[in-house]
Amino acid sequence: MTELHLWLRHETRRTERRTPIVPADAGRLTGSGVTVTVEESPQRVFPVEEYEAAGCRVTAPGSWASAPPDTVILGLKELPEQPHALTHRHICFGHAYKGQPGAADLLRRFTTGGGTLLDLEYLVDDDGRRLAAFGYWAGYLGAALAVLQHRGRLTAPLTPTGKDELDETLRPAAGDAGDTDLTALVIGALGRSGRGARVALRSAGVEPTCWDLAETRALDRPALLGHDVLVNAVLATTPVPAFLREQDLDGPARRLRTVCDVTCDVGSPLNVLPVYDRVTDWAEPVRRLRKKPELDLIAIDNLPSLLPKESSTDFSAALTPQLLDFHTGGAWGRCRERFQAAISESAVTKGESRGD
Structure with missing residues (x-):
């Protein structure tokens, strides 16, 4: 050999x-x-x-x-x-x-x-x-950043940290912006990234709604748009209907304010969130997709490096x-x-x- x-x-x-x-x-x-x-x-x-x-x-x-x-x-x-x-x-x-x-x-x-x-x-x-995969930590960080952004506590540029320090920032505090009855949805909740996202949300004091294959086969779009935070942890291997479309962003019933796309499959025909055309990064981690009502996107393709x-x-x-x-x-x-x-x-x- x-x-x-x-x-x-x-x-x-x-x-x-x-x-x-x-x-x-x-x-x-x-x-x-x-x-x-x-x-x-x-x-x-x-x-x-x-x-x-x-x-x-x-x-x-x-x-x-x-x-x-x-x-x-x-x-x-x-x-x-x-x-x-x-x-x-x-x-x-x-x-x-x-x-x-x-x-x-x-x-x-x-x-x-x-x-x-x-x-x-x-x-x-x-x-x-x-x-071998980084999925758990990608999901953990994606959900953590989404919550911090929704609460008005995400600062740029992002810098690497340790888990204990990150968890300290995740704890809910009096006066957090946008935190009244915060609701979060994790799609792909049973995979590695989804598990990480669920743990981070619970560390932040949020019990997430969890969707996986069964829920995405017959997507309840109004229910999706009725959450404050969406964390997408689905890596599609075959074409599926988009979870979020351009026409959904301007609908009157949208409660959704913060989206984190952990998968970052932008540019691929298998992208389940075809509402953006470029990833974000550590220097500018958040991109505003809509001004009124606000809708923010986090799509960082090396989240675990944080x-x-x-x-x-x-x-x-x-x-x-x-x-x-x-x-x-x-x-x-x-x-x-x-x-x-x-x-x-x-x-x-x-x-x-x-x-x-």
């Missing part, structure tokens, strides 16, 4: 504080014979010295492009624009299989270089359940056993098959130019 060489890359997004492998789990990997190279990163929540102490090699940011061909490059979010031709196997969240903006170009980069995308969203067990230690530790604990079994096929084989199917579906062929 070929020795596995993992290369943990620096995340180029300035607000990405998470890591897919924490130092303690990097030590498990090196102790099992895996070579782990870690790029220095000014924003990663764990200092590179902790990885070095765990037996990892340390190298400069962005040097993965010249790593040996058999190296597996490990990251979380988007790859930098260069090099254009991707020659390695990359483990990350590619967001490239559902027609998202930039998807075709990313797949073309892999076919040009002969590399492979092993998308973490599609690292699943035999029943199709994801084996709780970087907690979310990274949980994710790493789930991913590490899969990395230890990297050469055994199974879930990683399914990742490869999904990549190959995406290449076939998009008709991307090696040798196409970027302008095609």
